[in-house]
Amino acid sequence: MQSFSKDFQDGLTQLMRWRRDVRRFRTDPVDETLLQECLDAFLMAPSVGLSEPWRVLRVQSPEARTAALENFNSANADALAGYDGERAATYAKLKLSGMTESPVQLAIYCDEETPKGAGLGAATMPEMRRYSVVGAINLFWLAARARGLGVGWVSILDPLRMNKDLQVPDTWALVAYLCVGWPETTSETPELEQIGWEDRDRSLIVQTR
Secondary structure (H helix, E strand, O other): OOOOOHHHHHHHHHHHHHOOEOOOEOOOOOOHHHHHHHHOHHHHOOOHHHOOOEEEEEOOOHHHHHHHHHHHHHHHHHHHHOOOHHHHHHHHHOOOOOOOOOOEEEEEEEEOOOOOOOOOOOOOOOOHHHHHHHHHHHHHHHHHHHOOOEEEEEOOOOHHHHHHHHOOOOOEEEEEEEEEEOEOOOOOOOHHHHOOOOOOOHHHOOOOO
């Protein structure tokens, strides 16, 4: 088995610590070769039954991006309406999407009926296919951060509306909408923690039964 030095381990810890959900991007373009290096992380990702259920869709046309942004704006307004008082005031100040600035935007789907893998490991827990997609996204995220790129996961969206706008197959389920680009600033502290929305809780890591 491959062994790794203490320096490598420390570097990996630093990479994970500095992996942030970026919402503030510069508009500078991302070199296509660099982007492909990050996307190659999907080829190294584990998946249930080796099903590789991820489907990566590049959202590039002005029409598709406008539809995605309108989707977010509508869902964000609905989300704001669900809060009141101080929480609502804080929510209204949050920047929850980098969709107007990020040069690269990716819609990541899971093919729920992929024949690849012949259903191994997914018969009793079909959600394992989506979990596999999430695992692959995390590898992509780390690969991007290691190269100085930022990634932001936009989850305030109507997935069915997104599916219709992007005209994807019925068997595809939206897992993530990712904004990718050069971050304006970097910090090892999550922005939501900086603004006082929520704090990390180490007690949630390990529980015993």
